Amino acid sequence: MTSAPPVMILGCGRSGTSIFGELFDGLDRYVYRSEPSFDVVLAADYSLPQAFKVPRESDRHPARPGLSFPLDRFLEAAPNARLFWIVRNPLDAVCSLRVGIAQQWGHHPQPPDWKDWLARPLIAQCAHHWEFLNRAGYAQVSQRATLVRFEDMITDPRQYSDAICGELEIDPTANAAHLARWSRRVQNSNNNDFIEAKTSRDYSRPDHQVRIDRWRENLTNDEVAEIWGIAGETAQAMGYSAPVPGAG
Template identity: 80%
Template sequence: MTSAPPVMVLGCGRSGTSIFGELFDGLDRYIYQSEPAFEAVLAADYSTPQAFKVPRESDLHPARPGLSFPLDRFLEVAPRARLFWIVRNPLDAVCSLRVGIAKRWGHHPRPPDWKDWLAEPLIARCAHHWAFLNRAGYAQVEHCATLVRFEEMIADPAQFWARICAALAIDPAANAPHLARWAKRVQNSNNKEFIEAQTSRSYSRPDHRVRVDRWRENLTDEEAAAIWDVVGETAQALGYRAPA
């Protein structure tokens, strides 16, 4: 029997990459690594299913701006790989990016001109980060990646995992306990079922009640408009509309 294909989860930080990636931590026979060194990706045993979330950049394997790794090199070692790019409403993503971007642009990969933006307001820096990754990064993988949405994952996690399992030819019935546990974690607001992804916890701020449309709690109308000035073209290409 052919093993499940390798998986790479990609997207701008604070867009659901971590919780989406953790779907594979226990799914079928996948071995999951969050933000591994790219050398570990190249050295992985592809005779068993492997899943990765956003590998770390490597001086030995330079990447084109927008991705943290050279796509062609990854596909050389994993030609059957399935890539997923998760995207989130830029206004909500900007609110979540603030902690990491405020720490000397702690989210990676950084835009090449990130230092030129350090004097700009924090929300402008976050907006530039979102726009660059979802433009330059996604453009590199668009031909071979499946686009998924944070909002769809939050709205119906069971339907979301069903779509992923179908894409990978994985039997949901054989993974039912794991899928049910994961789905309970995916919540729009904090409650007793919610368990945040491990690598996301240091970036959280207790300043909102919901995850979808959190920007309405965190941003003024003027701030939202300023963000849209930066992200608008890329956001619209990905199916998002300017705030009403």
């Protein structure tokens, strides 16, 4: 049996990286690790399918700004790796980023100029974080990464997971029970089936009913304009439309 390729899941925090990563925790024969040290990534047994979500930054393994690890070193260890970059509408992502960014810019990797933004409003700090990672980080992997969307995952998780299996040449029917369990967890609003990803729970705020278009519940029109002024160009390059004035 041919081993499924190694997988690296990347993206800005609070964009679905955690719940997307947990898709691999039980999929086929994958060994899944969330935010491992990069030493663990390098030492992994690649005779088995390995999946990682955003390795932690390390002074031992310096990276170019926008990524938390040196991409070339990872590809030396896993030359056939598949990379996925998940993106979320910046207006919704900023709403979710507030908890972590308010804690001394607790989301990683940090933009190199993050300290220069600490005097700016929290909303602006979050927008800068989203914009930098989805521009400078994604640019480093764009030639080989598959770009996937938070909104597609939330809207139809089973179709989304089947598409990921197709990318990796994994038979979804052989993993039907696992995919069904994962899909039931992925909800646009809280209900009895929704189970948040383990590593996301400390960053949640009970201030919204939905995940797609959450910004309409959380942001003023002035905040929407400020975010779009910072992140709009990158957002539009990634396929998001400018918000309609007055729709917040």
